[in-house]
Amino acid sequence: MRGDRRIRTLLAAVVLVALVLFAGALLAVADTVLSILQRLQDGPAAIYYGFLAVLATGGALAAWLLWWLLAPVRRRPARAAVPERPPDEASLRAQLDAERAASGDVAAIEQELAELARRREGGRLFIAMFGDASAGKSSLVQALVPEARPQTAVTAGTTRAVQHYEWHLPSGDVVSLADVPGSGDAEMLGEMALAEAMRAHLVIYVCEGDLSRSQHDDVETLARVGKPLVVAVNKADWYAEGDLQRIVARLAERLSTLKPPPAVVPVVAGGAERVLQADETGRESEIERPRAPRVEMLREALQARLDDDPGALDALRDASVFRLASARLEDAAARRRREQAAKVVSDYTKKAVVGALAAVSPGTDVLIQGYLGTSLVKALCRLYGVPAREIDIQRFLDIAQGYVGRAVPLVLAISGNVLKAFPGAGTVAGGLVHAVAYGIIFDAMGKGLAHSLETTGDLRPAAAAREVGDQFGEDIGKKARQLARLALEARRENRD
Known part of the structure; x- marks a missing residue:
């Protein structure tokens, strides 16, 4: 402005x-x-x-x-952001049925909904202990549930799988407390930890002071799906009382914009500490002794959250699980479409090779390849659920032709060189060269268009044509060898 x-x-x-x-x-x-x-x-x-x-x-x-x-410029009022609404169970199951009917792999989503049903029937409250590796999550579990015996170690990432511990609160509530892998571990373990946090009614986020950028992103991710949070600042005995209060106040201020804003409490998870001890002669030596845990404020914060509105906690838990299941369903659908798109591209690439060999007169191959090109675009658009107008299809093919034209000399040269390695190409190598070249072009065109449709969700002729141009740099020699074998086999079948 x-x-x-x-x-x-x-x-x-x-x-x-x-x-x-x-x-x-x-x-x-x-x-x-x-x-x-x-x-x-x-x-x-x-x-x-x-x-x-x-x-x-x-x-x-x-x-x-x-x-x-x-005249002064008038500012248009900014549009209010529309919050993302989680899918409801009925619509999610309808999408699941549709994906199952399309032969998608929906086992993980079905397992997620079955786990939600199991937790609903159990009637327990689920709390997940979330945070970076070796932030003290396992030690904090042991401080809250003394009879629990989780694995603990000084090295990062001791917890490699989700472990659940039964915890009976003074109020009579029975809680399943989950100790999850650290979010700083491998990507797979980080996804496992986040998924368990999404399944919980409430999350304890464990840190050792002010939050780093990645830690703040983790907290924001959980708050964005409406997950109630309690931030536990561990190893509080490392700080002087005044410094500890400033750290807690700063964290509470930084996180106050989140909805709902998390409670921030200091804790000491326990563990061991080394101190100097004097013997009867007055000689000092260093010994290791248990560190007394301090988790009273954390217990009070958790109980306050649990007492606030148990029904709302169930609704929030269900909504976050539906988000998790919906994201996995989208991933499954994307994988299925990619696999089906690869098959469509492969089929039309073979048709292009065979069509080039079947051309009986000058200009026939152009008609055949033009028909196949249009059919390929329509097939991929149907697969991705994208409306394809004839004018957009033709514009895509026209723009893509420019990228193809620049690549044709290279494609023909590579095709010719590859065919020299095959005995029996003989005097009709010229037709084989063009057949292999057409196959490379269709492979690039199909892969480029499929990638564009997947990433944009629309048929954008110019953008899709650029993707086609990029595909010509993808191991063209290997593709030429594969298509040369196909062309020779097709020629042999035509002779027979």
């Missing part, structure tokens, strides 16, 4: 300078106009008033132009 205002101001200055420079000329024009008016007064009234109308219209246009240049 500021750029528009500066441009308009500059234009206004140019207009004013022009007015000053041509002031004399304008005065001369005005004198001429007045002279004409005086002469017209003695003529027909229609001509006189018509001339006045032309002058008035010109003046109005000039005034509007000056107003447009100098």
Whole structure:
């Protein structure tokens, strides 16, 4: 907006300078106009008033132009962000049925919904312990549930799978406390941890001080799906009391914009500490002793969250599980479409090779390949559920032809060199070269279009054609060898 205002101001200055420079000329024009008016007064009234109308219209246009240049820019009110709504169970199951009917792999989604049903029937509350590797999650589980015996170690990433521990709260609530792999571990373990956090009613996020960027992103991800959070600042005994209070206050302020804002409490998970101890002779030695845990504030914060609205906790848990299942369903559908698109491209590539060999007269191959190209575009658009207008299909093929044309010399050269390695190509190698070249072109065109449809969700001719151009750099020699074998086999079958 500021750029528009500066441009308009500059234009206004140019207009004013022009007015000053041509002031004399304008005065001369005005004198001429007045002279004409005086002469017209003695003529027909229609001509006189018509001339006045032309002058008035010109003046109005000039005034509007000056107003447009100098008027303040009005800012349009920003549109309010529309929050992403989680899918409801009925729509999710309908999408699941549709994907199953399309032969998609939906086992993981079915397992997720079965786990939700199991947890609903159990009636327990689920709390997930989430945070970076070796932030003290397992030790904190042991402090909250003394009878639990999770694995603990000094090295990062000791917890490699989700472990559940039964925890009986003083209120009588039975909680399943999940210790999950650290979010800083391998990608697969990080996804496992996030998935378990999504399945929980409530999440304890464990850190050792102020949050890093990646830790803050983790907390935001959980809050974005409405997950109630309690942030536990572990190893609180490392800090002086005043410093600890400042750390907790700063964290609470940074996270106050999240909905719902998390509670921030200091904790000491326990573990061991090394201290100096004097014996009866007064000689000091270093010994290791258990560190007393401090988790009372965490227990109180958890109980307050659990007592707030148990029904709302169930609804939030279900919504986050539906989001998780929906994301996995989208991934399954994307994998299925990619596999089916690869098969479509492979089928049409073979048809292009065979069609080139079957061409019996000059120009026939162009007709065959044109028909196959249009059919390939339509087949991929149907697969991705993208409407394909004839004008868009033709525009894509026209633009793609430019990229293909630049690649044709290279494609023909590679095809010819590859065929030399096959005995029996014989005197008809020229036809084989063109067949292999057509196969490479269709392979690039199909893969480029499929990638564009998947990433954009629309048929954008120019963007899709650029993807086609990029595909010619993808191991063209290997593809030529595969298509040469196909072409030789097709020629052999035609002879037989």
